[in-house]
Amino acid sequence: xxHQWDADEIIQHFTLLPEEARFVGINAPNNQLGKAxxxxxxxxxxxxxxxxxxxPREIIDYVRQLGLPVKVIxxxxxxxxxIKEHRRQIRELLxxxxxxxxxxxxxxxxxxxxxxPQEYQPVYLTQLAYQHLxxxxxEPPTQGRTDRLVMSAIREYEQxxxxxxxxxxxEETKGKLRELVYKKxxxxxxxxxxxxxDYTPDRYxxxxxxxxAKVTNLKKVADRLKLLQVVGLPDDLFLDILLRFLRQYRxxxxxxxxxxxxxxxxxxxxxxxxxxxxxxxQREITDQLVELFxxxxxxxxxxxxxxxxxxxxxxxxRVDGKQGLLYRLAEAMYDHPDGIIREILYPLVGEERLxxxxxxxxxxxxxxQSIQARVSAxxxxxxxxxxxxxxxxxxxQSNNERHKPLIEALDVVTDYLEEQDAFYPIDQDVPMDDxxxxxxxxxxxxxxxxxxxRIRRVRYELCVLQSLRDKLRCKEIWVExxxxxxxxxxxxxxxxxxxxxxxxxxxxxxxxxxxxxxxxKSQLEQGLPVTDHGNLYLIAHMPCNDKTLKKFTExxxxxxxxxxxxxxxxxxx
Numbered sequence: 096x097x098h099q100w101d102a103d104e105i106i107q108h109f110t111l112l113p114e115e116a117r118f119v120g121i122n123a124p125n126n127q128l129g130k131a132x133x134x135x136x137x138x139x140x141x142x143x144x145x146x147x148x149x150x151p152r153e154i155i156d157y158v159r160q161l162g163l164p165v166k167v168i169x170x171x172x173x174x175x176x177x178i179k180e181h182r183r184q185i186r187e188l189l190x191x192x193x194x195x196x197x198x199x200x201x202x203x204x205x206x207x208x209x210x211x212p213q214e215y216q217p218v219y220l221t222q223l224a225y226q227h228l229x230x231x232x233x234e235p236p237t238q239g240r241t242d243r244l245v246m247s248a249i250r251e252y253e254q255x256x257x258x259x260x261x262x263x264x265x266e267e268t269k270g271k272l273r274e275l276v277y278k279k280x281x282x283x284x285x286x287x288x289x290x291x292x293d294y295t296p297d298r299y300x301x302x303x304x305x306x307x308a309k310v311t312n313l314k315k316v317a318d319r320l321k322l323l324q325v326v327g328l329p330d331d332l333f334l335d336i337l338l339r340f341l342r343q344y345r346x347x348x349x350x351x352x353x354x355x356x357x358x359x360x361x362x363x364x365x366x367x368x369x370x371x372x373x374x375x376x377q378r379e380i381t382d383q384l385v386e387l388f389x390x391x392x393x394x395x396x397x398x399x400x401x402x403x404x405x406x407x408x409x410x411x412x413r414v415d416g417k418q419g420l421l422y423r424l425a426e427a428m429y430d431h432p433d434g435i436i437r438e439i440l441y442p443l444v445g446e447e448r449l450x451x452x453x454x455x456x457x458x459x460x461x462x463x464q465s466i467q468a469r470v471s472a473x474x475x476x477x478x479x480x481x482x483x484x485x486x487x488x489x490x491x492q493s494n495n496e497r498h499k500p501l502i503e504a505l506d507v508v509t510d511y512l513e514e515q516d517a518f519y520p521i522d523q524d525v526p527m528d529d530x531x532x533x534x535x536x537x538x539x540x541x542x543x544x545x546x547x548x549r550i551r552r553v554r555y556e557l558c559v560l561q562s563l564r565d566k567l568r569c570k571e572i573w574v575e576x577x578x579x580x581x582x583x584x585x586x587x588x589x590x591x592x593x594x595x596x597x598x599x600x601x602x603x604x605x606x607x608x609x610x611x612x613x614x615x616k617s618q619l620e621q622g623l624p625v626t627d628h629g630n631l632y633l634i635a636h637m638p639c640n641d642k643t644l645k646k647f648t649e650x651x652x653x654x655x656x657x658x659x660x661x662x663x664x665x666x667x668x
Contacts, residue, residue: 141229
């Protein structure tokens with residue numbers, strides 16, 4: 096039982112009703128208070144306290160509404176015939192019976208089949224066991240016996256889980272898992288060479304973080320992910336197992352010494368632990384790789400913005416007379432709004448200088464175009480090398496037909512990665528709508544050496560990657576094998592349809608939509624009382640300074656013209 100209570104909770108759960116007060120009867124003061132505490136404790140917890148220390152002082156103080164001093168509880172005997180008789184009477188009153196061996200066996204089976212592994216921590220499993228027995232009107236066994244039942248259920252589930260998982264692994268996969276617990280110079284395999292892995296990250300590297308948003312770190316993370324993919328775990332190995340359940344095994348492998356893992360590497364438990372480690376890390380590293388990709392694009396654009404701003408500021412300071420020139424042009428246009436440009440502006444600046452300014456603006460482009468061009472230069476000369484790595488180890492998907500063109504665009508980018516031509520062929524179908532933003536659809540075109548206007552691959556790739564970043568953020572595009580960037584359909588538990596009521600109860604939400612709406616309405620009505628002044632009640636009672644009061648007063652005057660009664664709401668101010 097928890098030890099922190101507020102007054103409302105105590106009144107709700109520990110008030111003795113008249114029939115309960117009669118049930119307590121006329122006994123010795125210590126027996127009256129002890130019996131009353133046993134009754135209310137059992138009604139709340141579904142079990143009896145095993146000692147006085149389980150009873151919070153606030154509860155004892157409140158239950159002494161019988162008019163008995165608190166100190167008499169010290170005289171109550173917590174073992175012996177008296178407390179046994181009190182427990183029997185309470186069980187009979189509430190319709191409970193003590194847990195038999197059959198009940199305990201069924202409880203253990205229920206934990207294995209219905210609760211594990213959705214909940215696996217012993218403390219919470221014990222609470223669920225008490226709740227389950229309470230629903231069945233069964234008095235649970237002692238706390239020690241209940242704890243042993245819970246641990247026994249965990250051990251049996253894990254043993255079955257280890258054996259089942261190990262049996263589903265092929266010998267080749269088991270060999271790859273064994274190699275993870277040896278030094279990397281001892282386990283370089285032909286398969287890894289065939290997969291193009293330049294080096295083999297060891298177990299310590301596999302559990303390392305991604306580092307900063309750099310291409311070198313992105314390469315390392317991609318190599319780690321490639322190695323885990325080479326292990327070849329079945330796609331559905333842990334499909335129905337919660338990731339948080341598997342994380343405990345990942346953590347165990349991460350902290351366990353190499354010698355311990357090597358000593359029992361043929362054990363089904365070791366195979367399962369290593370498989371869980373690889374399964375969880377593969378999803379975590381996939382997320383790390385996606386986040387590095389997003390950070391690299393964001394960092395590149397931020398640096399480009401800073402660079403363009405410095406250039407613009409330097410040019411503004413360096414070019415003498417440009418500020419005065421713009422001032423004279425603006426002043427002349429303001430003073431002669433109906434004048435002729437050739438007669439008013441040309442004498443001030445000169446036709447050739449105006450032409451030079453126009454050509455300079457055309458060559459430089461707008462502010463955003465300058466930033467995009469700078470990003471494109473950084474991408475071409477440095478960051479483009481990350482694209483083959485990403486497209487090799489990551490598989491992007493979408494559940495929305497609207498975003499299928501972006502998936503097709505990624506396929507086009509992949510197909511031409513090895514091509515030397517800087518432009519896409521004229522007859523190549525290159526997705527544009529819902530892929531490239533409108534403002535960049537003309538920017539990606541350039542004139543090739545033959546004078547034809549074609550799509551430049553580098554610019555198209557950059558725009559596709561920028562769109563991919565935006566869609567990944569809102570999960571319109573998801574990544575196979577990821578956790579944070581997983582399929583949004585997996586956000587709802589697979590057994591949600593079967594256990595809908597249990598999930599809603601855990602969220603303390605009503606099953607029906609009407610009930611949910613009514614609950615929200617009740618909360619709003621309690622938070623914002625409605626009077627005869629209607630929706631102006633909030634305005635009339637909102638603390639505000641002079642400026643907001645003036646604004647609200649103006650609103651109130653407008654409202655009062657339509658509904659004069661509302662003007663009363665402002666009389667308090």
